[in-house]
Amino acid sequence: MLLAGCQASSDPQVQARNHEFGCIAGTVGGAIVGGLIGSTIGGGRGTVLAEAVGIGGGGYLGNRLACR
Numbered sequence: 881m882l883l884a885g886c887q888a889s890s891d892p893q894v895q896a897r898n899h900e901f902g903c904i905a906g907t908v909g910g911a912i913v914g915g916l917i918g919s920t921i922g923g924g925r926g927t928v929l930a931e932a933v934g935i936g937g938g939g940y941l942g943n944r945l946a947c948r
Contacts, residue, residue, distance in 0.1 A: 899947075906946020907939050914938015 918934020919927060 903943065903947040906942040908942070910942020910945070911935045911939035914941070 914934035914937050915931050916934070917938070918930040918932070921927065921930040921934075
């Protein structure tokens with residue numbers, strides 16, 4: 881009975897909502913991880929540029945992986 885909440889729903893609206901949440905979570909999560917990785921690279925203004933590239937690249941990659 882406890883595992884009943886973990887089952888996938890057959891309702892198309894619920895599936896669409898879950899997919900949309902996964903896309904958003906993947907994009908935001910990728911951007912956060914990319915920004916953190918980018919912040920470890922470079923120094924001074926180079927760090928800001930690396931963070932921006934990391935955020936953009938991580939968000940894109942997270943989106944591509946989660947939104948299939």
